[in-house]
Amino acid sequence: MVTDVLVIGAGGAGLAAAYEAAKIGRNVVILEKNPQPGGSTSWSVGSVTATNTPHQRSAGIQDSADAHFEDLALHAGALAPRDNLKLRRILVDHSSDMLQWLINLGVVFVGPQEEPPHRVARMHNVVPNSKSFAYHLTRHCKAMGVDILVNTRTSGFIVEDGRVIGVQAEGPDGRKRRIVARHGVVLASGDYSGAEDLKRSLASEAVVPVEPVNPTATGDGHRMALAIGARIINGDIVRGPIMRFIPPTRRNLVQRLPPASAIARPIAWAMKHLPQKVLRPFLMSFLTTALGPSPDLLRQGGILINQQGRRFTDELGAPAADVARQPNKVAWIVMDEAMASKFKQWPFFVSTAPGVAYAYLKDYERNRPDIFHRASTLEGLADSMGVPATALRDAVKNYNASPERGGRPALNTGPYYALGPIKSYVVFTDGGLLVSERLEVLDGNDAPIPGLYAAGSAGQGGLLLEGHGHHLGWAFVSGRIAGRNAASSPATTTVSSTPVSI
16 A cells, blocks of 8 residues: 555544645545544543634733743743753744644634643633544545544554655554555654553653553554664653543533534633533533542542552552552542531632633532442441442541541541542653654654654654643644655655555
8 A cells, every 4th residue: 555645643643744744735544543533632631722822812912932932941840951942942833823723624712721830821722522623633634535544553664775664554354554655654653651561661660550541542653663763752751640530431411512613612602701600510511520639639638448448548648659559440539528518619629620610529429420429427438439348437447546647637527428439540651752843753863764754742752741731732733744744755766656545
């Protein structure tokens, strides 16, 4: 099989690369190992941080790429000296055009929302959900003739005369095939949050057992690139373990809404003009899906209980790592009435989505009955949780008597509550292949590997993306650049000129 440009991965970065390559007039094939496009982009909250946007202008906000560049250093904190400043410059310089491009494709945003230490509001949130990105990009790519081959895995690059000309792949029928590209290959395969071997070798043993948010982010592209001499930068930076409530087994209203613009625009209008009291039920159906519990739940006296009914960690230490080591990697937060009463109103919230809303205990009781437990006795609570009653009772008794709980209150006022199961997750890994400003993958001598480009998490190249909305922003910015450059590179003379045949 032969094409002009070959893209590995149909997440945000891959779809953006394919769009730009097809826009130039190239034949494009995308290989996606999952049953449908979307990748980690569709698992995200859906925030994109950008400057000089229509939303900012409408709100009277004056902003600049230079200010954004400076504020990214504040987000990075102590890690700032490790940032790739050339890629940071590319991100901020292209963010305005990138957001407008998404809007032109039909993606609808609300905002901007504030997120310190950004000096002004820059965070734009997609509506109705993050599947909107893949929905609109896939639609436009297909309209331009892009072939998206799903359930197709890649196992290695084909290199001839030092140039990457394609990949070895396996289709849904199990048949091996050789797919080559005349102009270039774009690697947009995501991160390695689900790859135990890469987490062990690049980060630490502590994050190896921690599950990924996206279970198919298994680092395939990273391994393929390492095999031909590429380098991974900042491989030790892992966002996790982070505790989150398990997702509901059934999709709620917000998750079921189709991401068509005709539906998204009225939602955006309502979020801008309707009062919070009217919007709150809609927002809560989103906010109580699979977000993390506030640390205040533990600071104010909540204790972590595992499936055996035992308290297993110091809640004020590093509990997220310990959750991942428990039976079935699950835990519950247990509290009494005195503590629970605090989490019914500000300032003690259970969870939040930045710039959207706060969720309290009553919201979880209403929207997530599958993880909300309440009983007049600890025995009744244990029955609701599905843990041994004797062990839970002993755990609470020992906690109350322990001098190590310090200033945290004892749990002795019924009724009793539990939220969970919760799990610990690796949300993403920041280790990306070292790339040039053209998004060419570089080898050990910092020279481009001919024919190979990388975008998104695979092409992060040492860029630090702290704060909400920067990973998605980089996916789209880098994908567009990599796609254009791959499509514009001279055609190799070693590849047949036969048109692609699917």
